[in-house]
Amino acid sequence: MKIGILTFHWAVNYGAILQAYALQEYLKLEGHDVCIVNxxxxxxxxTILNFIRKYKFLKISEYLLERKKELRLSNFRKKYLNQTERVCSCKKISNLVTGFDVLISGSDQVLNPYFLATGEGNKNGSSAYYLGFNFDGTKIAYAxxxxxxxxxxxxxxxxxKYLKSFSMISVRENTGKNIVSSMGIKNVSVxxxxxxxxxxxxxxxxxxxxxxxxxxxYTYCFFIRNMKERKSLIKDRTRDLIWNNDLGDSSVESWLYLIKHANSVITDSFHCVVMCLKFHIPFVVITELNGNVGMNDRFYTLLTPIKMVNRILYKNSLNEIEIILSTKIDWNSVDMYLNALRNIGKKFLNF
Structure with a gap:
């Protein structure tokens, strides 16, 4: 089948790109003709307009680092993602996907209400990831x-209204299942x-x-948010810390290398945690909010079944980092769990 994927592949974010690439490659291995709807x-x-409108000049150093990172990620997209021609408006997607059998929305936070309300700027919302445009094929939401x-x-x-037009829906978090169910939609899976x-x-x-x-x-410290505050709080003289892109390389490959070869990882990134599980690297997740609230549910959904929620640490409890990192992990159980998750995904995508 010819399948198109709509996701945040364009985000300046390692996890966003890797999840898009992984879904593309998995579906290709299943024999499908797959592309990323760009x-x-x-x-x-x-652009200069967005630079001014979003006040990026107030944080010029962060802006320059992000721009450098985007240059590397852009190269990765060109090399690995099979992208269609680019469209900038939800209204133009319909013509682009003529002849496709299936469209998949996901994964990542593509259904966040903020993008639905303001995705195309100011008060111009976008239903693109809800597949809210004319399409005669099968609509699927994956994770x-x-x-x-x-x-x-x-x-x-x-x-x-948009989600009720989907043939199949799966969500990444348990709270997502509750949201979809509250909309009167049955047969929602995680x-x-x-x-x-x-x-x-x-x-x-x-x-x-x-x-x-x-x-x-070294211990690799990778943070998407609040890095300045985290640096001020994580002062560990017994560890050699490497932060984010300290090596001067912002590529996907360098990010994966730093996780793979670390003695341990301290992070706030969901996909960084996934890579730690795959590479068998001890980790601690630092959260901005306390408990299973907000975006923390992605960590709780992932780590609860393997009894690793003790590795989710609220920012005001950083004195516990060493205790957590020194706790042994049963990696055989982790591998069995990851394999079980993979089978769940494979079963859902067996259409």
Missing amino acids: YKPKNYDD VSFGCITYPEEQFSIAA APDPTLLMPYSFFDNLADQYEGKVSRD
Whole structure:
């Protein structure tokens, strides 16, 4: 079958790109003709207008680092993702996917209400990831996330209308299942992130493509948010810490290398945790909010079945990091669990 994937493949984020690549490659292995529908609104482009409108000049150093990172990620997309021509408007997707048998929305937080309301700038919403455009084929949501635990009332009916046109829906988090069920939709399942569909060797090969080398022992600290605050709080003189892109390389390959060869990892990234599980690296997750609230549910959904929620640490309890990292992990049980998750995903995608 000819399958198109709609996801945040364009985000300046390692996990977003890897989950898109993993889903593409898994479906190809199943014999399908697969491509990434290259939809990206103009308001997410790196332009002077957006630079000013989003006040990026107030954090110029962060902007320059992100721009450098995007250059590397852009190369990865061109090399590995089979993308259609680009469209910037949800309305134009329909013509682009004529002749497709199946469209898959997901994974990642593609169904977040913020994008539905403002995805194409200002008050211009976008139903692209709800597949809210003319399409005669089969609509599937795979391991989608809402990025919230309660869907906003003002957009609830709109989201429900679009989701009811899907033939199959799976979500990434348990709270997502509750949201979809509350919309009157039955037969909703929880499925693993696409990165969990692919074996260890898939990511190991990418990590080995990094040409650099770190010869010392280190703990890798990777944070998507609040890194300045985390640096001020994580002051461990007994460990050699490498932060984010300290080596000067922002590529996907270097990121995977740093996780694979670390003694341990401290992070706030869901996909970084997934890679730690695959590479057998002890880790701690630092959360901004306390408990299973907000976006924390993705960690709880992933780690609860293997009794590893003790590795989810609220930011005000960082004194427990060493205790957690020194706790042994039964990696055989982890591998069995990851294999079980993969089978769940495979069963859902067996259409």
